[in-house]
Amino acid sequence: MITPQSRTNFSQISPLIFLVVVVAILYFAQEVLIPLALAMLLSFLLAPAIVRLERWGFNRIPAVLVVVMLTFVLIGGITWVVAGQLIELAESLPAYKENIKKKVQVLKHPPGGALDKATETIKEIGQELAPTPTPPEPKPLLDELKAPSAVGEASPTRPIPVEVVPPTGPLQLIRDTLGPLLGPLGTAGIVIVFTIFMLIEREDLRDRLIRLILIGRGKLNVTTQALNDAAQRVSRYLLMQSIVNATYGIPVGVGLYFIGIPSAALWGLLAMLLRFIPYVGPWIAAALPISLSIAISDHWTPLIWTIALFVVLELISNNVMEPWLYGTSTGLSPIAILVAAVFWTWLWGGVGLLLATPLTVCLAVLGRYVPQLEFLNILLGDEPVLTPEVRFYQRLLALDQEEAIDVVEEYLKEKPLGELYDAVLIPALNLAEQDRHDEALDENRQRFILESIRNLIEDLGERYTPAMAGTLERAPGSRLANVCILPARDVADELVGRMLAQLLEPDRFFVQVIPTGLLTGELLEQISQQKPDIVCTSALPPSAVTQAGYLCKRVRKRFPELKILVGLWNARGDTEKAENRLRAAGADKVVLTLSQAIEQIRQLTAPIILAVENSPALSNGKQ
Structure with a gap:
């Protein structure tokens, strides 16, 4: 009987089984799949040229044949030229034999200095002190006569081996010569055939692939997006790689020409082509001309200039051209x-x-x-596989405050402070609250997380609050809008309240955050003493919602005319029921983010702010 647990275990194992099966198929079917993959790659590369010819009035089949034939003729021509240049270079190597010998001798026996002379002197002294070897005793004449003759006579115990070599016929010679070439030529032929048919029938192949995917209940829009995304990425990669290779190969050829390396154009072309092979290709492209630079001269200047050329071009290509052209290709x-x-x-x-x-x-x-x-x-x-708030919370869980600050600083390079609070710090506090209620967060880590976020808020407040302050001066006889922020339950609610206090303009609002740890009666007494225009209750789900409703009832009963705003920070799911309960408890407005809270506070206190800005004393001061 298949139980739900067994279904879960199978669903966890099935991707691994699928991966193993796919790798096995790729390995054992490589003789068929490699030509197919090469043909697909060429199809991506040649499709734009064929589309251009079709727009110029060519039919599909002539356009495909022209482009494919020109491509393979170009590849064959390049291969022929490269092979010819290599053969010519191999034939000219004997002319460089003396230069190579001199450099080998220099490497084996470098010019002597003071240290070499001292080493040689020590060796001579050691030879003088060594005992004189005893000369070997002469062999008896009888033993010498028994010994085999040095010329024409072999030892009776060591027979001479004899090997029969059959004569080489013409068929055997053809087989030995063409045999190694049959495999690559056959693969090239299959690639040509695959490429031609893929380009001719590309719309039909695309439709069949889409239909094959839809059999498994795939969605047409998702399938189309996936195919377009893959085609665009591969085509853009090939185009950008070609541009990068050209900007690398042309300077290589020009630089080698001025250095004096033979066949400089050949090495530039090889450098351009070999860079299509990741990692290994550039090393091979550099090794050949560097080896040749050792042979063409009896001094080391061409070698130094050749190495410097490749190093400079690699640095420019890897650090300037590739990041600029590739991007997210x-x-x-x-x-x-x-x-x-x-x-x-x-x-x-x-x-x-x-x-x-x-x-x-x-x-x-x-x-x-x-x-x-x-x-x-x-x-x-x-x-990125982790969102900024998860990364920030994970760094705090790892007790790594420095990396947590790095996440914040990186986010602030592109986003304002308010969005940092709404999108990173408050969700991180919410994750900590959930873990605390699930008993998955120990007390030490909880204390570290809260203290780290408190210190971070204070530091950001010192950096950003002065910049947010305006130039309004408080007019005589007038007052700013008085805002009182109440934490609904614990320290996390108070921290979010301090974030809100920082974001409210200090030249328009007088903000007070009441700390946690006070009883409800003490909170009401604080409100009575401060006489605020609006009370904002800071509640971080999931635990503070009920306490926020209780505070709304007590505040509304004690101060019927007071404006009450409740912040359900980062609330998820169906929040309509919670908002209705809070409004029924006495809240005037319920918000979910700090940006919404700031907007609602501005609207609720708009008459007071307007009175401050239009006061006679302030108007006289502006004049």
Whole structure:
């Protein structure tokens, strides 16, 4: 019998089983899947050119054939030129033999200095002190006659090995010559055929893929978004990679030409092409001309200039061009690209390294739109997986106040202080309250979290409150709007009240925050002494809502004419019932965020603020 527990366990194991099955298929079916993946990559790259030809009036099939043939002719021509240049370079290497020998001798026996002379002197002294070896005793004449002759006579105990080599026929010669080429040529042919048919039937293939996904009750809009997202990311990656490679390969060729490296254009072209292979490609592109720079001269200047050229261009490409052009083109994190390169290389070899980024982009898109594969987007994507409030709360749970402050500072670079309070600090306090009520937060951590947030609020208040103050002067005989903030239950409610007090303009409002720990009667006495124009009750769900309703009833009964505002900070779910209960208890307004609270306080105290601004004393002062 299948129980709910067994269903849960199976649902947790099924993604792992699915992943193992997919990896096994990718490994054992690589002879078919590698040409298919290469053809898909070429289809993404060539599709824009075919669309352009179709707009110019070409039919689909001629446009595809022209673009594909030109592409593979270009690839074949580049391969032929590169092979020819390499053969020519190999034939010219004997001319550089003397330079290579000199540099090897210098590396093996560097020019001697004072230390080398001292070392040589010590060796000579050691040889003089060493005992004279005893000469070997002469062998008897009989032993010498028994020994085998040095010329033409072999030892009877060591027979000479004989190997029969059959004559090489023409078929065997052709097989030995063309055999290693048949595999790559066959793969290239399959890639060409796949690419042509994918480009000719791309709309039909797209429709069939959509229909295949919809069989599993997929949604048409989600499927379309996923396909478009994957196509845009891969196409943009290939385009940006081509631009980056061009801005790298052209300076390489020009720089090597002025340094004096032979075949500089060849090395620039290879540098442009090899950068399509992540991580390994740039090293191979740099190794070949650096090796050649050692051979062409009897001094080290070309080698130094060549290494400096590649180092400077790599720094510019990695730190300027790639961040500027890539942006979020792939949607992959740097660590995901590195892991993907290792994984696909292990799975498919060198071709897997070339296809690593495009294939991983497709996996990340699947994880973004398919709920069962969401873990792929979490592992591979470049978007933050934790919201700012969760990151802030997690740092506090780890007792890491410095990193928590870093989260706040990073958020304040783009957002104002009020949004920081509403979107980060209050939700973090709400998470702490939930953990406390679930008994998942010990007392020490709870105290650390509250004290850290209190210190942070005070520090932000010192930095931002003076900047928020205006230039209004208090007119004689007039007063500012008096606001009293009551914490509904505990310290968390008081902290949110202090956030609100900071955000209210000090030149328009006189704000007092009553601390926690007072009895209800003492709170009412404080209100009576302060004579506020409005009372704001700060209540952080889930525990403070009931206490906020009780305070509303007591305040309304004692002060019938007083304006009462209740803040249910960061309340989630169906809040309408809680708002109705609080209004029934005597609240005039119920708000959910600090920005709403500020707006309601301004509206409720608008007559008082208007009286301050229009007072005769203030008008005379402005004149």
